[in-house]
Amino acid sequence: MSDDAADVEAAVADAHRREWALVLAATVRVTRDLDTAEDCTQEAFAAALADWRVRGVPDRPGAWLTTTARRRALNVLRSRGVEHRHLPLLVEDAAVPGPEELATDVDGAPIPDDRLRLVATCCHPALDRPAQVALTLRLVCGLSTAQVARAFLVAEATMAARITRAKKKIALARIPYRVPPAAELPERVDAVLAVVHLLFTTGHTVPAGEELVRRDLVERSVDLARMLRRLLPRDPAVAGLLALVVLTDARRETRTGPGGRLLLLEQQDRARWDRAAIAEGTTLVREALRARPPSRYALQAAIAAVHAEAPTWEDTDWTEIVALYGVLTQLWPSPVVALNRAVAVGFAAGPAAGLAELDALAGEPQLAGYGYLPAARADMLRRLGRDDEARLAYGEALLLTENTVERDFLAGRLRDLGAP
Amino acid sequence: MAQYTILIYEDENAYATASPELMDEVIQEHDAFTAAVPGLGATVLGGSALEPSGTATSVRGGEVTDGPFVETKEALGGYYLIEAPDLDTALAVAKLCPARFGGVEVRPVIAFD
Incomplete structure (x- = not known):
């Protein structure tokens, strides 16, 4: 492969990561159907690979891709027979985007920035969280179904079924493709x-x-x-x-x-x-x-x-951290946040104080089976020199932890404590 | 525009033991609800309240059995048929629908044409 070809491939890959959502969102406006818009967007990226090799990478790849995808979409719609007449179309409103939302495509026509519509539709409350996450990765990030499946350690067929069901619900239940009104925003x-936070913590x-x-x-x-x-x-x-x-x-x-x-x-x-x-x-x-x-x-x-x-x-500054966790537990009470606060107390006021806070959480049903609680207890006990109890707690934490790197860490701490 | 059913699932026992005053209150709530729907951009096309599931008879493959199809604590007790431009509007209507002893389920109606 020549350097040029490699450069073009890199440019297309870069555009895929940065412009996919913009291109797809603008194409959905034309097709009012997610699947067709996805196909046309995919084809535009494939066309870029060939065209940019001959004509060079355009100044604004996003605009080039959007124009290409939207033209393809118009062709598809024109050539469609009667069998598609009853395809359920996405419901949208005719809101005019603000001037700051507008880019122009290669013909000088404005490109609406519909990414907020797209992401709001993917994360609509009528879809459950796994569906929201899958759709966001697939439609907003442009990942393939196989990639989405791998990210969440589920079988590709399972993920495909989840995405298909969610798209079907959007169309048939008429989840609107629009920016939510200010009151609901x-x-x-x-x-x-x-959804974004869940993706981050999972990763x-x-x-x-x-x-x-x-x-x-x-x-x-x-x-x-x-x-x-x-x-x-x-x-x-x-x-x-x-x-x-x-x-x-x-x-x-x-x-x-x-x-x-x-x-x-x-x-x-x-x-x-x-x-x-x-x-x-x-x-x-x-x-x-x-x-x-x-x-x-x-x-x-x-x-x-x-x-x-x-x-x-x-x-x-552990005092500051304990105070921030305190505000967090008041505004969003959660045993997991309380657990983090207890760990911070263990550093601000010593392991005995931290252990007392942790033991107060022992009955929380939400923390049952949560490996970080025994791991945190084990650390406090170790620092207090209560080695026997620490060994038991590390053992319990190991039983509840599946991540290999975290398991190695816990096993190492257990080894350092030596034999009882 | 599309049609949706709002299926009302509630604890039947609560109604069985309800005082006449409470029943009046519930009926007034439903009247107020139907009056408020047009303001949300939707239309009530129809609806019914159902007798309790103890009065139900199920038929499957010609075999007749006494009782509802599925025994649940919160049983289908009534429904509305509405017309709305999209799911957001239908959900706004559903949130307003009285169901103090349970909740409602929104289902799109298939349009045959």
Whole structure:
């Protein structure tokens, strides 16, 4: 392959990642049918591979791709026979996009930025969370069904059925393809943020399997958070989520050591944290925290920012972290957040205080079977020199943890305690 | 425009033991509901309240059995047929639909043409 061909391939791959949602969303306007729009978008990317090799990569690849996909869509609609007349079409409203939402395609005609419509439709409350997640990855991120299936460790046939059912419901139940009205927007954006956050946490710590960080899911969720920030620049919850993913991801290079071994925050080489990402994240946190009440993402991001700004583990402002978790538990009561708060108490006020907080959570049904609770207890007991109890707790944590890297870490701690 | 049914599932015992005042209140709620639907951009095309599931008779393959098709704590007790432009509008109507002892299910109606 010549260098040119390689360059073109790279340009198409780059455009696929950055422009897929824009191209598909604008094409859905023409077809009013998700499947046809997907086919035409796919074909536009295939055409780019051939055309750009001959004519060079256009100045604005997104506009070229959108024009090509929309032209194909018009041809498909024109050539369609009567058998398609009864195809259920997406319901849309005739809202005119604002001037800042408009780009122009290669013919100078405006391209509507329909990405917010697309993502709002994928995350509609009438679809369950697994369907919202699958549709977002497939339609907004342009992943294939096989890729989506791999990301969630389910069989491809299962994922295909899930996506087909969700698309069918959108068409037949007439889930509208539109930006939600202002009154519903916060609730609808919240659902979108929950999906993006779930993608990020799934990628950040894969629940089961070998790798600790599934890079592609993390990257897609950061891309999605950036896209939402551009589409909703004044939404503090969006700023909070972007801050959270950027600050957490800033530590990615240091989360595992040689051989993929898990490194705790305490053991990580802070010099290798991504300083530019931390600066971006902390600016966003300040903005996000101005909302009253702040979003849960803003508070979680603020906690990540306290860690990011501490020059060493010993300098961590644990009192501030306990206080932030306190606000978080008040606004969004959750046993998992309470567990994190208890761990922070263990550093702010010592392991005995932390253990007392953890033991108060022992009866929480939501934490039964949650490996982080015995793991946290084990750590407090170890620090208190109560080795026998610590061994038992590490053993319990191992039974409840499926991620290989996390298991290795727990087994290592258990070994360090020595034989009873 | 499309048609949707709003299927009302409620605890029948609550109605069996309800006072006449409570029943009046529920009827008033349904009257207020039907009056409010046009304001949401939808139309009530029809609907009925059903006798309790204890009065039901099921037929499957010609065999007649006493009782509802499926025994559930919250039973189908009535429905509305509405016309709405999209699911969001239908859900706004459904949220307004009285069902104090249970909830409602929204199902699109197949359009044969």
